[in-house]
Every structure is written in C-alpha cells, then in structure tokens.
Amino acid sequence: MRSIVLVALGAAVGAYAVTRMQRTPKGREMLDGADARVREFTDAVRDGYASRDRELRGE
Known part of the structure; x- marks a missing residue:
C-alpha cells in the first residue's frame, strides 16, 4: 500500500x-x-521490432 x-x-x-x-x-x-528524443527512441524501437518480426516470419 505504501508503494x-x-x-x-x-x-x-x-x-x-x-x-x-x-x-x-x-x-x-x-x-x-x-x-522529440522520446519520440525518436520509440520510433527506433518500433522499427526494430517490425524488422525483427519480418525476419522471424521469413518475409
């Protein structure tokens, strides 16, 4: 409760x-x-996730 x-x-x-x-x-x-820095970071994470997802799906 304190936390x-x-x-x-x-x-x-x-x-x-x-x-x-x-x-x-x-x-x-x-x-x-x-x-602006937070948006840049989240865009990079989103792009990396999409790239890795495409890689794992073999697209």
Missing part, C-alpha cells in the same frame, strides 16, 4: 513540475526537446 502512495505522490509532483515548466519559454523548449 502505491509513493507512486501517486511522485506522479503528482511530476505533473506539478511539468505544469510549472510549461509557463516559461526555456521550460517549454526543454520539454519539447525531451518529447
């Missing part, structure tokens, strides 16, 4: 921090950069 409370508290603090960061141009720039 659930800590996760919820962490999520609330994180949401508050992001909301505060979005109020400044520098904060928005930083969040946009992080978002």
Whole structure:
C-alpha cells in the first residue's frame, strides 16, 4: 500500500513540475526537446521490432 502512495505522490509532483515548466519559454523548449528524443527512441524501437518480426516470419 505504501508503494502505491509513493507512486501517486511522485506522479503528482511530476505533473506539478511539468505544469510549472510549461509557463516559461526555456521550460517549454526543454520539454519539447525531451518529447522529440522520446519520440525518436520509440520510433527506433518500433522499427526494430517490425524488422525483427519480418525476419522471424521469413518475409
């Protein structure tokens, strides 16, 4: 039960921090950069998964 409370508290603090960061141009720039890096990573994972799937299926 304690771990659930800590996760919820962490999520609330994180949401508050992001909301505060979005109020400044520098904060928005930083969040946009992080978002771009996360999208780049997920695209690479998706491409790798699809490639490996095709390889295993013999396509």
